[in-house]
Amino acid sequence: MNETFQAIKKALKSAKTALIVSHIDPDGDSIGSMNALAIFLSEMGLTVDHYSQDGVPHIYRFLPASELVKTRLEPNRRYDLLISVDASDIKRLGEKFKPREIAKLIINIDHHHDNTSYGDINYISRASSTAELVYNLIKALKFKIDKKIAENLYVALITDTGNYRYENTSVETFCMAIDLLKAGVETHSLTTRIYDTRSLSGVRVFAAALATLEVTPDHTVAWAAVTKEIMEKHNAKSEDLVGLIDQIRSIEKVEVAILFRQDADKIKVNFRSKSKVNVSEIARRFGGGGHIRAAGVTIQSDLAVVKQVVLAEVFKFMKASKYLV
Numbered sequence: 046m047n048e049t050f051q052a053i054k055k056a057l058k059s060a061k062t063a064l065i066v067s068h069i070d071p072d073g074d075s076i077g078s079m080n081a082l083a084i085f086l087s088e089m090g091l092t093v094d095h096y097s098q099d100g101v102p103h104i105y106r107f108l109p110a111s112e113l114v115k116t117r118l119e120p121n122r123r124y125d126l127l128i129s130v131d132a133s134d135i136k137r138l139g140e141k142f143k144p145r146e147i148a149k150l151i152i153n154i155d156h157h158h159d160n161t162s163y164g165d166i167n168y169i170s171r172a173s174s175t176a177e178l179v180y181n182l183i184k185a186l187k188f189k190i191d192k193k194i195a196e197n198l199y200v201a202l203i204t205d206t207g208n209y210r211y212e213n214t215s216v217e218t219f220c221m222a223i224d225l226l227k228a229g230v231e232t233h234s235l236t237t238r239i240y241d242t243r244s245l246s247g248v249r250v251f252a253a254a255l256a257t258l259e260v261t262p263d264h265t266v267a268w269a270a271v272t273k274e275i276m277e278k279h280n281a282k283s284e285d286l287v288g289l290i291d292q293i294r295s296i297e298k299v300e301v302a303i304l305f306r307q308d309a310d311k312i313k314v315n316f317r318s319k320s321k322v323n324v325s326e327i328a329r330r331f332g333g334g335g336h337i338r339a340a341g342v343t344i345q346s347d348l349a350v351v352k353q354v355v356l357a358e359v360f361k362f363m364k365a366s367k368y369l370v
């Protein structure tokens with residue numbers, strides 16, 4: 046067992062209470078990894094709470110332990126241990142969230158290459174997903190993965206790999222999937238829930254968003270902008286837009302896809318690249334971050350202004366080939 050696992054093992058053994066935290070605007074990896082850890086630690090005998098400031102997106106609510114996710118913490122409640130999952134920076138846990146006041150020890154489990162190592166114990170490794178790290182940890186501790194844990198890890202794994210389509214998919218990813226299937230995961234039923242179930246408002250908002258699509262003359266950059274009006278008209282939630290940017294990226298010749306979304310007085314900007322551009326570097330220039338092929342940032346300004354400055358930076362960036370990866 047490596048040093049990190051040993052340190053985590055020791056921390057888990059001496060803790061009685063733990064809080065597991067997902068990042069804001071949670072995705073499948075964050076929710077699945079958090080739920081899996083919550084189940085695992087309570088089976089180990091710890092008193093566990095798990096917390097997501099923005100709750101659990103509708104699509105992941107069927108997962109075991111999703112029903113126990115807290116969106117509010119009791120004031121003054123303290124824990125022996127806090128474990129963050131899939132959050133590259135401590136700010137990703139929520140603006141008002143104060144991890145240092147809540148727990149004596151912070152364990153940071155994440156697969157983002159730009160993780161700031163804010164934990165007392167940092168388990169950061171380049172894997173397909175945080176779920177892959179949680180899986181490695183449970184295996185290293187020689188704990189049995191039951192069906193409830195497996196379903197959470199499986200959904201986390203398929204959402205972060207785009208159902209094994211993205212280039213982060215590796216031999217380890219498939220080995221883990223085999224193990225999860227052996228633990229009782231029914232891949233067809235989970236995949237149908239995640240990829241083949243859409244709300245009507247979700248489909249309508251996709252159509253409206255795609256109507257705003259623009260591309261550069263050479264078709265290498267494409268973007269769409271979703272205004273508050275579009276969201277309100279279709280009674281859509283942010284989770285209804287999941288997959289939209291992937292559709293933009295799928296356009297022939299497109300290397301960089303960008304989605305602008307108006308959210309109150311802020312603009313959320315998401316980036317995806319197909320195979321060359323390191324979009325996390327573009328996001329970083331505006332104070333954001335992410336992965337090489339998927340990154341994002343939130344900017345407080347007008348939609349028109351944000352579009353202009355971001356697109357200018359993207360075009361500049363694409364000309365500077367040294368950033369291509």
Ligand SMILES: [Mn+2]
Nearest residue numbers: 074131174175
């Ligand atoms: Mn992830």
